[in-house]
Amino acid sequence: MDNINVLIIEDTKAQSDALSKVLNANNYNIVGVATSYKDALDFFYNNKVDIVIIDIFLNGNPDGITFAETINVVPDASRPFVFLTSSTDRKIFERAKLTQPFSFLMKPFNELEILYAIEMAVEKFYAQNDVFLSDEEDTVISKDYLFIKKGKSLKKVLLNDIIYIEVEEKYCNIITEKEKFVILISLTKILDLLDNAIFCRTHRNFIVNTEKIIEIIPGDNLILLSGGHKATLSDTYKTIIKKIRTLR
C-alpha cells in the first residue's frame, strides 16, 4: 500500500505549509508546492501525481481554474483535483464549475474538511460516488490503482501488484507480493471495474491476475501463482485456459 501523491498549488506560503502539515500528518505524500500556473504544469507533468489541490487565485488571477482546464484537455493524463478558495464570487464559481468534475473547499477549512474534499474529488473523478462515506464500501478503482480508505486517509495499491483476490462475502482479500489486506467492495463491482483481460475469475471466490500465473494444473483444480500463492480453479471457469498462452 502506497501513500497518495499530492500536488499543492498555492501561492501563500503560510497556507501551503499548513496544508502540507495536515496532509503529511494523514500519510499523504506531497510531491510539490507550486506557486504559479507554469510551475504547476511543470510539477504536474514531471511527477507521478494522484491528486491536485488548487488555490483558484494565484497572484490575484484565477490561474487555478486555467490549470484545471489545461489538465482536463487530455482526459487520460488528468487527475482528481480540489479547488481551494476564500472567494464566494459567483462568476468565479460558475467558471470553476465548468471544469468537471468539480469539487471545492472554502477557506478557512479544518483537517476533516480537506480530507473529505480529497475523498470526494477521487470519487467524483472516477465516477464511483458515495464510496468512502458509506459503510458498505471503502475502495475506488481507477485504471491503474485501487484507492482504499484507511482510517482518515486514502491509500493506493497498484493493480499490477495484485496477484489474486479472494472474495469472502462482503470483503475482498487482496494479495500482493508484499502484503495482504482486506477491502470492502462487492464482487460484481470489482469484476465490473477491473480490466477483464488481466483479471479473470477462476472460481466463485477467486479473481486471478493472469500475468501472475505460473502454472495451471487442471487435474487438481489448482493454479500456481508467483510468490508461491495458490488459487482454486473450478470447472465453471475452466475456459480461462483457452484465454491464456500457457506452456505445457
Add this chain to the structure above:
Amino acid sequence: MNININVLFHILFLNIPTLFFSQNKEELSILNSEIKNKSDKFITNKSFHKAQHFFLSKNWDSTLVHSMKQLSITKNEELKNYCHYFRGHSFNEKKLFKEAQQEFASISKNFYFYYNTRLFLGTIAIEKNEFQQAIQYFKDVEEINTPNIFGVKKSNIEHNLGICYLHLKKYDKAETFLLKSVKKQENEKDTLILIGAYGNIATLYYDQYKDDLAIPYFQKAYKLAKKTTDFDIKRRTAKNMAVVEENRKNYKSSIAYRKEFEKWKDSLNDQNKVWEVAKLEKEFAVQQKQKEVTVLEAENKLKVAERNKLFYSAIGLLVLLASGGYFYREKIKTNKIIVAQKGVLDELNATKDKLFSIVSHDLRSSVNALKTSNSKLQESLETKNFTELDTQLNNNSAITNGAYNLLDNLLHWALLQTQQGYFEITSMRLFIIVEHVAYNYKPLLLDKNISLENTVAKKDLIDADQESLKIILRNLLDNSIKFSNKNGSIKVYSRNTNDTFCELVIEDTGLGMTESTRLELLKDTALLSKKENEDIIGTGLGMQLVKQMIQKNKGKFNIESELGKGTKMIVSLPKTAG
C-alpha cells in the same frame, strides 16, 4: 235652314265617336283576347310573336315593323291575314285611313275575323264621307246573321247605316234603321247612345220638316240628357232645343234653352278650368309635399348625423372616463404599494443602521480587549510568567474566534443581501457536515468541558447548499455552546418523522429562553438588539442569517425551549428524493 244643317253637323259628330268609343273600350278587349287565342298557334314565328305582343300592348309603330317582317317571309295565308289585320288596325289607329283600307282589303274572305275587317272598312268609309261605300260594308255584315262579329252590337251597325242614309238624304231608309236601332238601344239602356240616337231621329224628322215628329225626340233627348252628368251632351241637347224653339218662334223658351246651353257651355269650360286648376293645385300640392318630404329627409339625415355624433362622443367620453378611472385606481394602488414598501424599507434601513452600530461596537470591544491583552502578554513575556502567558493566549484566541465569527456572519449576510454569493443545492450526508463543523469547536468545547455528541444517521441524505448549511450549523452550535453551562452536554441528532423533510435537532442543556424571546427569535425580520446579558447575547445577526439561509435552502426552522433547562433548535431540510 242654315241653323238646321248646323244642328245636324253637331249630332253627327256626337254619333260617330260613340261608335268608336264602344268598339275601342269594352268590346275591343273581347275582340283582342279572341284574336290572341286564335293567333297563338303562330307565335313560334319570332316576328309574328313580337308583332302580336306589340299589337296587344297598343304599340302601333312596332306592330307595323314586325308584321311587315313576318309578311315578307311567310306564305301561310292565315298568318298573312293576321299580319294584314294588325297593320290595318294600326294604320287606322294612326288615322292613316288609305293605308288601313289597303291592308284590310288584302285580307281574304275566309279570315276568321273577316266581318270585323268589313266593319273597320265601313267606319273608315264614314270617316272619309264615302257613305255609299260604307252602306255597302255595313249591309254585308248586317245581312249575314253571324255571331262572329266580335265586339260589335247589331244596333250599332243599324245605327251607322241610318246615319249613312241620313247623310245621303234617303230619309225613309234612314228612319227605318234608326228606329230599329233605337228600339234595341232602349232595351240595352245605354243612355249616352240613346240620347245620340234620339237626336239623330229628331234631326231626321226635322230635316224633312216633320216638326211634330221631331220635337218629341228632341225633348226625349233633352230630358234624358238632364239625367246624365255629361255637360257636353247637356249643352248639345239644350242647344238643339233652343234652335227648335227659335224656329217655332217660341223665343221665350228658346232664350231659356239658350241660357241653359250657355250655362252648360260655361260649366263645361268651368269644369275644364276647375279640373285644370285642380290639376295645377294637385301638382302644386304634390310639389309642396315633395319639398316637405325632401326637407324632412334632409332634417332626418341631419338628426341622424347629429345623433350619431352625440352617441360616438358619448362613447368616447365614457371610454375616457373609464380609462381615467382605471388609471387613477392603478395610481392609488401603486401609491399604496409604494407607501407600504417605503415603510418596510425605512424599517429595514433602521434595523441595518442599528446592526452596524452594534457590530462595530462589538468589534471595537473585541479589538480593545486584544489590545489590552497584548500589553499584558508583553508584560508576562518580560517577567517570563509562562503559565500566565498560556492562559492569556487562550483568552486571545477565544476573543479572535468570536470576532472572526462575527465578521464571517457579517460577510455572509452582506453576500446574501446582494445575492452575490455562490449557491448550489446538492445532495449530501448530513452527518459529515455536522462532523466538519463540530470539528472547529473542539477546543472551545474542551475549554468549557462540554460534551458534544453527533448521532445523526450516516445514511441521512439532504438537499442543501453546503456552505450555507455550514453557516447555519456553525451559528447554531456557537449559540448552544455560548448558552451552555460548564460541564454541559450538546446533542446533535436527526429525526425522521416526515417523508420529505429531515429534522436536524441541536439540543443543549443550557440557559433556555422565555416564550417571548423564542417568538421574537422566530420572527421574520427582527434583529435581537436588546442586550439582556452583556456577555452572552450577541447581535442577533447570527440567528437572522440562520433563518434566511434555511429559507433559501427551502427548509424550516423551529425552536423548542424551556427556561433554565435547555433549548432545541430544529432545522428541517428537504430529503434527497429517491
